[in-house]
Amino acid sequence: MKNNIIVVSNLVKKFKNFVAVKNVSFNVKKGEIFAFLGPNGAGKSTTIKMLTTLLKPTSGKINLDGNNPQKNKDLVRKSFGIVFQDPSLDDDLTVQENMQYHAVLYKVPKELRKERIIDLLKFVDLYERRKSMVKTFSGGMKRRLEIARGLLHHPKILFLDEPTLGLDPQTRNSIWKYIKDINKKEGMTVFFTTHYMDEAEKVAQNIAIIDHGKIIIQGTNKQLQSKTKTSSLEEAFLSLTGIAIREEEINDIDRMRMIRRVH
Amino acid sequence: MSTIYILWLRQLKKYIRSRSRIIGSLGQPLLFLFAFGFGFGSIFQKAGQGDYIHFLTPGIISMSVLFTAIFSGIDLIWDRQFGFLKETLAAPVSRLEIMIGKTLGGATVATIQGLVVFTLTLFVGFRPQSIAMLPVAFLFIFLTAVLFTSLGIAIASLLEDMQGFQLIMNFLVMPIFFLSGAFFPLNDLPKPIEIITRIDPLTYGVDGLRESLIAFSGFGIMTDFIVLFILTIVFLLLGSYLFEKVQI
Numbered sequence: 001m002k003n004n005i006i007v008v009s010n011l012v013k014k015f016k017n018f019v020a021v022k023n024v025s026f027n028v029k030k031g032e033i034f035a036f037l038g039p040n041g042a043g044k045s046t047t048i049k050m051l052t053t054l055l056k057p058t059s060g061k062i063n064l065d066g067n068n069p070q071k072n073k074d075l076v077r078k079s080f081g082i083v084f085q086d087p088s089l090d091d092d093l094t095v096q097e098n099m100q101y102h103a104v105l106y107k108v109p110k111e112l113r114k115e116r117i118i119d120l121l122k123f124v125d126l127y128e129r130r131k132s133m134v135k136t137f138s139g140g141m142k143r144r145l146e147i148a149r150g151l152l153h154h155p156k157i158l159f160l161d162e163p164t165l166g167l168d169p170q171t172r173n174s175i176w177k178y179i180k181d182i183n184k185k186e187g188m189t190v191f192f193t194t195h196y197m198d199e200a201e202k203v204a205q206n207i208a209i210i211d212h213g214k215i216i217i218q219g220t221n222k223q224l225q226s227k228t229k230t231s232s233l234e235e236a237f238l239s240l241t242g243i244a245i246r247e248e249e250i251n252d253i254d255r256m257r258m259i260r261r262v263h
Numbered sequence: 264m265s266t267i268y269i270l271w272l273r274q275l276k277k278y279i280r281s282r283s284r285i286i287g288s289l290g291q292p293l294l295f296l297f298a299f300g301f302g303f304g305s306i307f308q309k310a311g312q313g314d315y316i317h318f319l320t321p322g323i324i325s326m327s328v329l330f331t332a333i334f335s336g337i338d339l340i341w342d343r344q345f346g347f348l349k350e351t352l353a354a355p356v357s358r359l360e361i362m363i364g365k366t367l368g369g370a371t372v373a374t375i376q377g378l379v380v381f382t383l384t385l386f387v388g389f390r391p392q393s394i395a396m397l398p399v400a401f402l403f404i405f406l407t408a409v410l411f412t413s414l415g416i417a418i419a420s421l422l423e424d425m426q427g428f429q430l431i432m433n434f435l436v437m438p439i440f441f442l443s444g445a446f447f448p449l450n451d452l453p454k455p456i457e458i459i460t461r462i463d464p465l466t467y468g469v470d471g472l473r474e475s476l477i478a479f480s481g482f483g484i485m486t487d488f489i490v491l492f493i494l495t496i497v498f499l500l501l502g503s504y505l506f507e508k509v510q511i
Contacts, residue, residue: 052353054511077355088346092277104269105354149350 035204081150274368322445335369336415
């Protein structure tokens, strides 16, 4: 138990008409890279929102680095960094201003701020562009900036909700390189969701698959494959969740134009 | 403190960078001042009410403050739609701090806008009655700005997208503006209209501004100040309460 940085037990989230998360329990070990997989609409983002204090669970327990996200919001918020599924940068501010805003909000000490921002921007290859407005950036550049921003306050846990969605293989590779690097160097726990099974196969030490609001299997990539008698994670995933196509979520552009109604 | 400052700074930076918004929002008050000021000027004079441009200017300043403040508050909807609000709400800062920073930022922007309009009216021939009263006038501008930025935030907390915006403009902002006495003196009105004007928060902003800029005798400057001050607190609390409940 001591080694678990995230402990979720019997988590339930009900909205008006349906239950998005049904009695979910899982643990994430300190320092590991944990993949949280599932088809569209399975309950991934809802779970992440509850883990990150943005949504109140209907019932169940969450423990994040020793704290309850609903009771000790600020402590929990300081302990994680998050890269949301959809963009969350201010397009009318420069790269540096977006970083400064975050640093102030997360109370990064003034004397560390400048140095860390420079280091992180160099790390994601955006230092040269630090004075550019974010609106001039491509999707991949924005993603890299969001990751740099998420790391600014040295979180113990990094949540990544489909961090590589819509990115080319080059950018995906470099993003994962950064993340694995930091995970090794700083022992930072990484909790991510993705639809790219090869990514999960390559980077995750532990995997949980959620479908229809329930965790259907949990273990290492090898365990998942041997349990399902398949030879790749993608096959394992399909054999567990079926091949029927799920209701599409709205795409990114729609998401920007429209608020996702929570119901 | 630093949280409030950075939110305030963000609001200000965004305002200064949106030149088209600044110019656009100066056009409307000036158009009103010219069209109504010169259009109704002679009738107003004949009715024995004096110089209409002088009467109208405080109303026009209030109007630009009202619009800019409401927009600055409603801005929140864009933050929400473009995802930036999540970044702010997931941070370890209280909602109250966010609300205060956002309100002060919006109110500062609206105050600047009011002062710019005031400066422009000087070129049309407006002259404040006394320089000593200018700080009081600015105080009224600022209070009006805080009040309506809070209202904007309160509305934005209730709306999910810009769909309802037109509704708010037509059924809330326009009536607040037209029934505030910005255009006409509030004496000898039919009873129902009179009651509405007395409920309208902007009435006290316009009246206070008029008292301090052209020594117009309305409700009395102290009354205006007290009513406006109390209403500002009420709207701030309302905005904070509704903003507290915003879920992503």
